[in-house]
Amino acid sequence: MRLNILRHLKAVGHEVTCGEVGNNLNISKSSGSYHFKLLQEAQLITARKEAREKYVMLNPETFDRYSPFF
Template sequence: MTIEQQNQDDDIRIKMFKALADPTRMDMIRMVRDKSDENGELPCSVVFETLPFSKSTVSFHFKTLREAGLTFTRKEARQTYFRLNRVAFDRYLPGLLDTF
């Protein structure tokens, strides 16, 4: 691996660590890990109903996790689904999900 690639990987990890440096976002990661369906998805409405914050605050956290490459969201009709980007966790933060 070249130094340039190492630096790019480090930049990605830093963005991920910053996203995970918030207890609410860590709770959201746990929630989707523990409560997701057989496809690994959790309706965003479950997260909105569970967390004691406004929808705009929770949406901000969804966006932060997605922009850090830790999650994906998918919209189907009026429902939005949230799932972990397990490939990113396995590549950049191996074993981390098991420690939550």
């Protein structure tokens, strides 16, 4: 699932809400929260919260360093 999230964020190329990612990949809110947390801890994504929404995007520095051919 986390690879699918990374692929989606790479394809989108900009900041999106967690809900948008979840809807596109058919991930439940609780499952998505878990995966986003792990990806953020690994510094593969950046996340910010604005009001009730959480926005995520690929962290290009870390992502490109560890998976340049993704």
